[in-house]
Amino acid sequence: MSTKNWPLWEVFVRSKNGLEHRHFGSLHAADAEMALENARDVYTRRNEGVSIWVVESKYITASNPEHNGEMFEPAQDKVYRHPTFYDLPDEVKHM
Amino acid sequence: MSEEQIKNLEEQFEARIARDEKIEPKDWMPEKYRQTHIRQISQHAHSEIVGMLPEGNWITRAPSLRRKVALLAKVQDEAGHGLYLYSACETLGISRDELYEQLHSGKAKYSSIFNYPTVTWADMGAIGWLVDGAAIINQVPLCNTSFGPYARAMVRVCKEESFHQRQGYEIMLKLCQGAPEQKEMAQDALNRWWWPSLMMFGPTDAESTHTEQSMKWKLKRKTNDELRQQFIDQTVPQAEILGLTIPDPDLKWNEERGSYDFGEINWDEFWQVVKGHGPMNKERMKARVGAWERGEWVRDAAMAHAEKQQERKEKQAV
Numbered sequence: 053m054s055t056k057n058w059p060l061w062e063v064f065v066r067s068k069n070g071l072e073h074r075h076f077g078s079l080h081a082a083d084a085e086m087a088l089e090n091a092r093d094v095y096t097r098r099n100e101g102v103s104i105w106v107v108e109s110k111y112i113t114a115s116n117p118e119h120n121g122e123m124f125e126p127a128q129d130k131v132y133r134h135p136t137f138y139d140l141p142d143e144v145k146h147m
Numbered sequence: 148m149s150e151e152q153i154k155n156l157e158e159q160f161e162a163r164i165a166r167d168e169k170i171e172p173k174d175w176m177p178e179k180y181r182q183t184h185i186r187q188i189s190q191h192a193h194s195e196i197v198g199m200l201p202e203g204n205w206i207t208r209a210p211s212l213r214r215k216v217a218l219l220a221k222v223q224d225e226a227g228h229g230l231y232l233y234s235a236c237e238t239l240g241i242s243r244d245e246l247y248e249q250l251h252s253g254k255a256k257y258s259s260i261f262n263y264p265t266v267t268w269a270d271m272g273a274i275g276w277l278v279d280g281a282a283i284i285n286q287v288p289l290c291n292t293s294f295g296p297y298a299r300a301m302v303r304v305c306k307e308e309s310f311h312q313r314q315g316y317e318i319m320l321k322l323c324q325g326a327p328e329q330k331e332m333a334q335d336a337l338n339r340w341w342w343p344s345l346m347m348f349g350p351t352d353a354e355s356t357h358t359e360q361s362m363k364w365k366l367k368r369k370t371n372d373e374l375r376q377q378f379i380d381q382t383v384p385q386a387e388i389l390g391l392t393i394p395d396p397d398l399k400w401n402e403e404r405g406s407y408d409f410g411e412i413n414w415d416e417f418w419q420v421v422k423g424h425g426p427m428n429k430e431r432m433k434a435r436v437g438a439w440e441r442g443e444w445v446r447d448a449a450m451a452h453a454e455k456q457q458e459r460k461e462k463q464a465v
């Protein structure tokens with residue numbers, strides 16, 4: 053049995069310039085450098101990326117789906133944040 | 148939580164899946180859903196990992212550089228598939244170490260097909276064509292399964308599988324266009340891999356447990372027998388193009404069904420291999436566990452190095 057297990061890392065890949073990094077999956081590695089190398093081999097064997105970010109999973113703070121109510125519902129009744137809320141005559145163009 | 152509340156949550160949960168919503172790792176889920184998914188995803192991951200062994204056997208003896216780079220890339224993909232799936236499985240709250248422990252102790256199963264030996268180069272052709280072919284049929288419906296991380300891993304896996312099958316079929320094609328001995332070798336491989344490939348779809352519908360639950364959770368969309376029939380119907384014409392004979396005297400086109408009728412599968416053999424008495428079960432586990440144990444000092448050294456680097460960085464920062 054090994055003394056210590058390699059920690060878990062989350063992998064984010066930019067598929068091409070102009071696009072954001074997107075979460076691709078996770079992997080285990082001893083350190084950041086190894087996480088980058090492993091991410092290249094695991095997630096970009098067919099040119100899926102031009103840039104990789106790795107972050108140790110323990111540093112990610114995630115919202116709890118059980119609190120989705122207080123978290124996201126307040127936005128639901130704010131229809132006035134959307135352009136369709138405002139009644140304008142059809143003659144008004146370019147708006 | 149009261150029983151009433153749990154029942155309520157379960158109903159909402161099933162309704163979400165019925166509406167085609169995805170379940171994500173931190174969402175509430177019934178314990179049975181979690182356990183079933185851990186079992187299925189880990190079995191799948193183990194199959195990808197153990198599946199490297201029969202083909203790894205031929206990498207150093209591939210007949211040309213072209214075949215060698217292709218086989219190497221295929222086996223590397225299978226390692227990748229195993230890793231995507233292990234990490235999907237870990238989101239359900241089980242650690243990689245526990246998963247390995249289950250595989251190495253024999254507690255977890257992997258696909259029985261990998262307990263057959265690869266005795267000639269033609270087996271690389273037959274595996275890619277038949278085994279990856281059967282895997283694709285099993286796996287494509289999983290791209291729409293209800294558990295988000297599993298579905299996403301499967302999308303990536305399925306994209307990569309079609310190269311596997313094509314490279315295998317091309318190996319068969321070349322052998323069949325070669326000398327009589329080469330064609331014989333291809334036929335021999337088909338003879339040995341045909342029936343085990345049909346067994347990859349699992350027991351008959353009459354024998355198969357928990358199909359209904361799996362259908363609900365979209366772990367399954369078609370039954371074992373339906374998938375097996377689909378495989379046979381699409382593979383027979385491919386064998387004809389190769390000029391090879393499917394080793395089943397009862398195989399016959401059924402005009403009325405629009406499908407092939409086929410002979411009885413040897414289910415005794417299937418259960419024997421599942422229970423650990425296949426030709427290569429012991430060998431596969433020995434190779435896998437051996438690799439894990441021999442790699443221990445490397446894993447430890449990498450960790451020690453990482454810690455030392457970290458300490459050094461912290462000291463410099465002071």
Ligand SMILES: [Fe+2]
Pocket residue numbers: 195224225228304308
């Ligand atoms: Fe695979």
Ligand SMILES: [Fe+2]
Pocket residue numbers: 195228282
């Ligand atoms: Fe697979």
Ligand SMILES: [Fe+2]
Pocket residue numbers: 225279282308311
């Ligand atoms: Fe494959």
